[in-house]
Amino acid sequence: MQQGFDNDKYLRIQSEHIKERIAQFGDKLYLEFGGKLYDDYHASRVLPGFQPDSKLRMLMQLRDDAEIIIVISAEDIERNKVRSDLGITYDKDVLRLRDVFTDRGLFVSSVVITHFNGQRSAIAFRERLERIGGVRVYYHYLIEGYPTNVDLIDSDEGFGKNDYVETSRPLVVVTAPGPGSGKMAVCLSQLYNENARGIKAGYAKFETFPIWNISLKHPVNVAYEAATADLDDVNMIDHFHLEAYGETTVNYNRDIEIFPVLNAIFEGIYGESPYKSPTDMGVNMAGFCISDDEVCREASRQEIIRRYYAAQAVVVEGRSSEQELNKIALLMKQMKLTTADRRCTVAAYERKIQAGNPTAAIELSDGTLITAETSPLLGPSAALLLNATKYLAGIDHSLKLIPQVMIEPIQRMKTSMLHGNNPRLHTDEVLVALAVLSQHDENCRKALDSLPLLDGCQVHATVLLSEVDRKIFKKLGCNLTCDPVRK
Numbered sequence: 001m002q003q004g005f006d007n008d009k010y011l012r013i014q015s016e017h018i019k020e021r022i023a024q025f026g027d028k029l030y031l032e033f034g035g036k037l038y039d040d041y042h043a044s045r046v047l048p049g050f051q052p053d054s055k056l057r058m059l060m061q062l063r064d065d066a067e068i069i070i071v072i073s074a075e076d077i078e079r080n081k082v083r084s085d086l087g088i089t090y091d092k093d094v095l096r097l098r099d100v101f102t103d104r105g106l107f108v109s110s111v112v113i114t115h116f117n118g119q120r121s122a123i124a125f126r127e128r129l130e131r132i133g134g135v136r137v138y139y140h141y142l143i144e145g146y147p148t149n150v151d152l153i154d155s156d157e158g159f160g161k162n163d164y165v166e167t168s169r170p171l172v173v174v175t176a177p178g179p180g181s182g183k184m185a186v187c188l189s190q191l192y193n194e195n196a197r198g199i200k201a202g203y204a205k206f207e208t209f210p211i212w213n214i215s216l217k218h219p220v221n222v223a224y225e226a227a228t229a230d231l232d233d234v235n236m237i238d239h240f241h242l243e244a245y246g247e248t249t250v251n252y253n254r255d256i257e258i259f260p261v262l263n264a265i266f267e268g269i270y271g272e273s274p275y276k277s278p279t280d281m282g283v284n285m286a287g288f289c290i291s292d293d294e295v296c297r298e299a300s301r302q303e304i305i306r307r308y309y310a311a312q313a314v315v316v317e318g319r320s321s322e323q324e325l326n327k328i329a330l331l332m333k334q335m336k337l338t339t340a341d342r343r344c345t346v347a348a349y350e351r352k353i354q355a356g357n358p359t360a361a362i363e364l365s366d367g368t369l370i371t372a373e374t375s376p377l378l379g380p381s382a383a384l385l386l387n388a389t390k391y392l393a394g395i396d397h398s399l400k401l402i403p404q405v406m407i408e409p410i411q412r413m414k415t416s417m418l419h420g421n422n423p424r425l426h427t428d429e430v431l432v433a434l435a436v437l438s439q440h441d442e443n444c445r446k447a448l449d450s451l452p453l454l455d456g457c458q459v460h461a462t463v464l465l466s467e468v469d470r471k472i473f474k475k476l477g478c479n480l481t482c483d484p485v486r487k
Contacts, residue, residue, distance in 0.1 A: 113138070461482045
């Protein structure tokens, strides 16, 4: 895969810039992390070379000065909100994040449960965290009229009513399992309560996207709009920054819309605001680390197309309205993109025309296109996996890695004993069969050993694959798209 982002430079200059921002405020900096602090796969797709754990690795360079607060909304606990990319609830993700951070040597000092209004599930979660031990748990409450009722917010009945989160290090990183958790409110509440105790503390925001110092319609920034189409985020020119400095920068609508309110809250806490624009609040240096602009542009165009297919799938499955899909379709038109700009999609369609059956195609890292079709024994994704691994392992295409006499008993079990309707093998079943055969078959072992080479490859199927097949491709690191057609 071609690289378009200098990750080493990013780790170096990002940590240096955060140190400068800490020094600007004196005693303490509350740094709100938007997006994912860990496993940021969107960033790694649109900025090839960006490592999914880059932000975490950057923080590890500051580990002696940093502590982490994880924020979760009581309302999200109450309704068992699920993190869609991982398939786990937010409360479970708090525990996962805590383990990830501590395993890396970072100090997780506390968990803040926001929007607390006596929810029993939130109380039970707090008790569970306290039984586990190692972190302190605090409540922050709903404030009537937040965020516009500034007089109430900046008072003992507003932020002053929240639990004061005790911190001990100059950099306090505030993160959460997902959006809407209340990270910003936690930071602002802490500023109010620190100031009341005579402690100098500042606030900054770390959002990777949109990247403030590239153009508004740069594909990297448009890909962010596609990724957040369900939130109805819109990239905008930061007119506050333009007015204050005469410099054109990019931010997104929610930060620009809320900035006058934040300014008023800052003035209520400090007497004056330290910032003149939403861009001022940010510390993101990713835009300075793009090493090959065209590589990042093309990667982002592909991401927009993938988001379009993903939105089609959730509409077909009844998990979303067409609003998200229509927004991404509009972004594609603005960028002059069609699904024909995805090479594996074109290859899959061409094979489908020839075969008359559902097909799948993969574009390997060297640009090679491999295709496969449905057969009586294998689904298109399982057949594709075998074809791709044979090519990567240098195995003759005509060789049958899994003999029919082994596949047929598995099919009988699926249909006769487990009462399934589809006798064809899925990708997970093919991999298990290869693993069993690899003990005595050199070719099967070679095929299995080639699986890491699929990481980062592009895959398209002309039918909507099963959840099992989709998860397998995700675990292999493949970027999968599917036509919104049920088998």
